Amino acid sequence: MEFLSQINIALRGPTGQPQSAADTIARLADRLSPSTLLADRRAAVLALKGLARDWKADVGQLTLHGLLDVLQNDAEVDADIGKAVLETLILLCEVDENAPAAARDLGYKHTDVVLADDKVAQKLFALMADHSFYLRYSALQFLSILLQNRRQAVQGYFLKAPVGVTSLIALLEDKREIIRNEAIFIIQSIISQSPEIQKIMAFEGAFEKLFNIIVGEQGLEGGVVVQDALTCIDGLLRFNQSNQSYFRGSSLPPVLLSLVGFPPNLPFNTPTPQQFALQLWDVPQKRANATLVVGVVGLLARHAGPPDGLSIACTRCLTEFGLASNAPTNIKTQALHLVPSNVSGLPLAEMVVTPYVPVPDTNGEEWDRLEPASALDALVELILHGEYNNIIDGERRTKDGMELRGAALGIFQNFVQKEEISEAIVQAMVAQPGSQAPATPLLYALTTVPVSPLNVPSVTSTHFATLLFAHLLRASPRAKATARSIVPQAGSPGGGGGAFFVPADGGPPPPGNDDDPADADGPQTLLQILSEHLSLAFLARARADLPDKEAREWDRLCVGYLCLLIQWLWEDPAAVREFLEAGALGVLVEPINQTVEEDAMIPGLCAFLLGVIYEFNREPGEVTRAVIHPILTRLGIDMLSGRLIHLRDDDRFRAVGPDSFVVASPGAHVPPHLPQGAPAAGLPKPEIEEGEIWFDWAFVDFWKSNYYTIQKGVAVDPNALSSAAGQESAMLIASLRDVIRNQAAEIEKLQTQLKAVSAASGETDALRAQVASLTEQLETSDQKKKDVEKEQDDLLVLLDELNSKRRKDKERMRQANMEVSEDEEEEDDEDEDEE
Amino acid sequence: MAGVAWHYVLKFIITGDAAVGKSSLLVRLTDQRFLANPDPTLGVEFGSKLITIPEENKVVKLQCWDTAGTESFRSITRSYYRGAAGCLLVYDVTSRQSFINVRSWLQDVREHADPHLTCILVGNKIDLCADDAGAAAAAGGGPRRKREVSTDEGELWAKEEGLLFVEASAKSGENVEEAFECATRNILEKVRRGVFDDDRSPGVKLSKPSSGVALNEDIRGSCC
Numbered sequence A: 001m002e003f004l005s006q007i008n009i010a011l012r013g014p015t016g017q018p019q020s021a022a023d024t025i026a027r028l029a030d031r032l033s034p035s036t037l038l039a040d041r042r043a044a045v046l047a048l049k050g051l052a053r054d055w056k057a058d059v060g061q062l063t064l065h066g067l068l069d070v071l072q073n074d075a076e077v078d079a080d081i082g083k084a085v086l087e088t089l090i091l092l093c094e095v096d097e098n099a100p101a102a103a104r105d106l107g108y109k110h111t112d113v114v115l116a117d118d119k120v121a122q123k124l125f126a127l128m129a130d131h132s133f134y135l136r137y138s139a140l141q142f143l144s145i146l147l148q149n150r151r152q153a154v155q156g157y158f159l160k161a162p163v164g165v166t167s168l169i170a171l172l173e174d175k176r177e178i179i180r181n182e183a184i185f186i187i188q189s190i191i192s193q194s195p196e197i198q199k200i201m202a203f204e205g206a207f208e209k210l211f212n213i214i215v216g217e218q219g220l221e222g223g224v225v226v227q228d229a230l231t232c233i234d235g236l237l238r239f240n241q242s243n244q245s246y247f248r249g250s251s252l253p254p255v256l257l258s259l260v261g262f263p264p265n266l267p268f269n270t271p272t273p274q275q276f277a278l279q280l281w282d283v284p285q286k287r288a289n290a291t292l293v294v295g296v297v298g299l300l301a302r303h304a305g306p307p308d309g310l311s312i313a314c315t316r317c318l319t320e321f322g323l324a325s326n327a328p329t330n331i332k333t334q335a336l337h338l339v340p341s342n343v344s345g346l347p348l349a350e351m352v353v354t355p356y357v358p359v360p361d362t363n364g365e366e367w368d369r370l371e372p373a374s375a376l377d378a379l380v381e382l383i384l385h386g387e388y389n390n391i392i393d394g395e396r397r398t399k400d401g402m403e404l405r406g407a408a409l410g411i412f413q414n415f416v417q418k419e420e421i422s423e424a425i426v427q428a429m430v431a432q433p434g435s436q437a438p439a440t441p442l443l444y445a446l447t448t449v450p451v452s453p454l455n456v457p458s459v460t461s462t463h464f465a466t467l468l469f470a471h472l473l474r475a476s477p478r479a480k481a482t483a484r485s486i487v488p489q490a491g492s493p494g495g496g497g498g499a500f501f502v503p504a505d506g507g508p509p510p511p512g513n514d515d516d517p518a519d520a521d522g523p524q525t526l527l528q529i530l531s532e533h534l535s536l537a538f539l540a541r542a543r544a545d546l547p548d549k550e551a552r553e554w555d556r557l558c559v560g561y562l563c564l565l566i567q568w569l570w571e572d573p574a575a576v577r578e579f580l581e582a583g584a585l586g587v588l589v590e591p592i593n594q595t596v597e598e599d600a601m602i603p604g605l606c607a608f609l610l611g612v613i614y615e616f617n618r619e620p621g622e623v624t625r626a627v628i629h630p631i632l633t634r635l636g637i638d639m640l641s642g643r644l645i646h647l648r649d650d651d652r653f654r655a656v657g658p659d660s661f662v663v664a665s666p667g668a669h670v671p672p673h674l675p676q677g678a679p680a681a682g683l684p685k686p687e688i689e690e691g692e693i694w695f696d697w698a699f700v701d702f703w704k705s706n707y708y709t710i711q712k713g714v715a716v717d718p719n720a721l722s723s724a725a726g727q728e729s730a731m732l733i734a735s736l737r738d739v740i741r742n743q744a745a746e747i748e749k750l751q752t753q754l755k756a757v758s759a760a761s762g763e764t765d766a767l768r769a770q771v772a773s774l775t776e777q778l779e780t781s782d783q784k785k786k787d788v789e790k791e792q793d794d795l796l797v798l799l800d801e802l803n804s805k806r807r808k809d810k811e812r813m814r815q816a817n818m819e820v821s822e823d824e825e826e827e828d829d830e831d832e833d834e835e
Numbered sequence B: 001m002a003g004v005a006w007h008y009v010l011k012f013i014i015t016g017d018a019a020v021g022k023s024s025l026l027v028r029l030t031d032q033r034f035l036a037n038p039d040p041t042l043g044v045e046f047g048s049k050l051i052t053i054p055e056e057n058k059v060v061k062l063q064c065w066d067t068a069g070t071e072s073f074r075s076i077t078r079s080y081y082r083g084a085a086g087c088l089l090v091y092d093v094t095s096r097q098s099f100i101n102v103r104s105w106l107q108d109v110r111e112h113a114d115p116h117l118t119c120i121l122v123g124n125k126i127d128l129c130a131d132d133a134g135a136a137a138a139a140g141g142g143p144r145r146k147r148e149v150s151t152d153e154g155e156l157w158a159k160e161e162g163l164l165f166v167e168a169s170a171k172s173g174e175n176v177e178e179a180f181e182c183a184t185r186n187i188l189e190k191v192r193r194g195v196f197d198d199d200r201s202p203g204v205k206l207s208k209p210s211s212g213v214a215l216n217e218d219i220r221g222s223c224c
């Protein structure tokens, strides 16, 4: 009000009537007209600027068009009026997120007027290149407000302004930091969701200029400018294939990698330099910068088609960050998450990494370098034992630490996707004839005997081991078959199961001695050990005096064992047989039968496992389906079904998603009735969030695809055929069978035909041969016949001669009056023939 | 990652009517492939290629922005002229209309591009009328179409407008690299003559050979 009356005085003189604000503003609006003197217009704008905050609606309604005209006509002529009019417009268009809706709408309304056509936007793009610092700066600020309010409209005009991009990019080289930083800020928002603007930016050299800024500001060690510039780079690349190929082909990726200290041309068999692996991470800004760089490296690691040099270098950089650096835990997690799911570009088993661990009590200032190890080993080690072997977190399960292990587990899962690989890893755990089974860390953790009181790191290791092992077996019948022959070393912790079980405070001993085949029958198989440990865990958690916290840990172990067994026994009748022979059936029944309402998780899993056992119990043995069936009916088929389904409602089960795995531990919140701070000495600092895991997505996914089969399967008569395949797959199998049958029939038919044809061709050959021989025969007989005929002719001639001779002789005889008979003559002829 | 080595980075844009074969020329240059049914370009697509100009003993990285010929993208395309060092102005020798429209594309170039931009007029798809050109039965049996713009006419007009000229085929690959090389030579010559020394042309950048890590430097140095 004070200000208003001053203006009134200025406008009317001290004696005038007091005026309403609206009147004053209207009078000021008149003064904006181009017909007044520039100085008057300037004074009017300054006055309006003073009123705009308190009289936003009136100033907007009465003067907005006038102000925009001033911007259009005067700004470039007179920097002062330009600056003042821009500042007034900023006040009119600003939207305070915390203001009431009506006030916010006003800001949007004014913005819409400003952006009704492209004139103002074009003017602002032009002013970005103005010589006056204040004009430039205010134009940028106004633009940034307009972008915040109506991004798409501004983007539309920006695309049509040929000079806009060039001047904006040029500002990245402005010597005044404040201008440059404002430009970076505008770029961040103007490229958002506009691939076309992103591409023009790339064309205009935005990448190069942004990297110049980053390098010039000390890279990762730089301030928030570096963060903003990196955010722009990410925005230009993330959803833009064209820009990615520009960037990949430019000289910038090596610069990007060297920002985090990773040598771009590091040969594969050369370890990373220490300045990459060990860096100072105290400054939060550096962490923010590094997170952005890692994000972009992750983009470049992904590459359609066969991995090229760049994607391999980036994948390696991510892996090294995650496995062998002192980067903050969440950055490691991010890096491991970004390792492409097709890890074929990265031979994990052959790649060598050199992990570091902090020297205790040096506050992260001294580090020990560990022996070089294969990346695969380092990965498994990280999953099983946590970051730096858990020496920092100790008994705590920090949320960050669990996330990191989860991310590493994801890489392992992808890596063993190929059956050859999972099978080879399982095979390596099998003893070769004449030698002991190798004690791999995975096997060791998997078979660690659970001992009360449980210690958190050990439970976590065993739990992660069950998850790792499930990844190895889930999709591979061959790996399952091989796993059945794993007999962990007798000396390993699982070897003599019960022998090590020493109840802490007089709890029940391990399951009956008759159940302990370790001593009697020599070393146990892995499957036997798991079933034994499961039963140990059930017994332990049934104890009445167990503290809640420890009961939870026993539950966790049960969940781990059960989930692994469910996935192992699925579709593996031989494993079911072995499991049943280990006497495991009884172990499952009791938890299912519990009447407690409190917990649906373990009964649900037990019901599922029981269902799997029933479904796939297809090999002859003592405990047949017929033996199990009465147990199912006694439990109640509906009750079993219900148990199965209710798992789905459990929060711990529901919380798991493809990318979320770790849930907050309830233990992290101290219940209010407990004396706060009392156990503070041993407790973690409150700012460290604790987290825990129960299930992984692979299991949840498995459960979702298969629970229905099991739900149906338990209701089926023991003599029925497997329903495992489910209706749909049964039909699929039936139709495939048909296909096979048809094909077989067809093959048979074709074979017959083929035979017939070849037989026929054989016949032809024979015939041909016969013809040949017959022809030959014919020829010979012809020849013979001819010979005979000739001979006959000859004979006939001879005979004829003889006859005529004889006739002559007879004649002569007759003439000599000797006796001659006609008959005799004939007989003679015949005789002659025979001789 | 092999150290990338080049002496110059040159920005090219490729413009001209829709479907004259701009994308096909670029794909031929970068991938040595020809697609019978490419999608029309939306906005702009990037492609790059290293070429050597032996007589200058220079390795040049061509950064090519292939633009959309469709009218609706025309204003976006205009944003790309200013920063380019070279421009391929493409028409289809079997489409008179595309040749006529080249005039308006050239007008855009004149209006928005750096005055020193090197422009080459490219008559594409000569494989379709191999017979008319006198080359005996070379068109590989594809559907032959009548040539609607003669070589002489194209060449004459290019000369009048001060453009380089070549006829090419993205399909057969004939003259495709030559088109880019020809323009590149012309640009390098301008560089040698010092045309860009004091002038702002973001389309030409000098790069330290085999500098894996160093940023490219503007050829005009650090004066502005």
Ligand SMILES: Nc1nc2c(ncn2[C@@H]2O[C@H](COP(=O)(O)OP(=O)(O)OP(=O)(O)O)[C@@H](O)[C@H]2O)c(=O)[nH]1
Binding pocket: B016, B017, B018, B019, B020, B021, B022, B023, B024, B025, B035, B036, B037, B038, B039, B040, B041, B042, B067, B068, B069, B070, B124, B125, B126, B127, B128, B142, B168, B169, B170, B171, B172
């Ligand atoms: N025969 C023949 N066909 C060609 C040649 N070049 C391109 N084509 C065909 O012409 C059609 C259009 O090619 P494009 O490369 O998509 O044309 P464009 O100029 O990029 O089109 P827009 O992206 O829409 O502007 C496609 O069917 C190509 O296969 C050529 O040299 N010879």
Ligand SMILES: [Mg+2]
Binding pocket: B022, B023, B024, B039, B040, B041, B066, B067, B068, B069
């Ligand atoms: Mg195209």
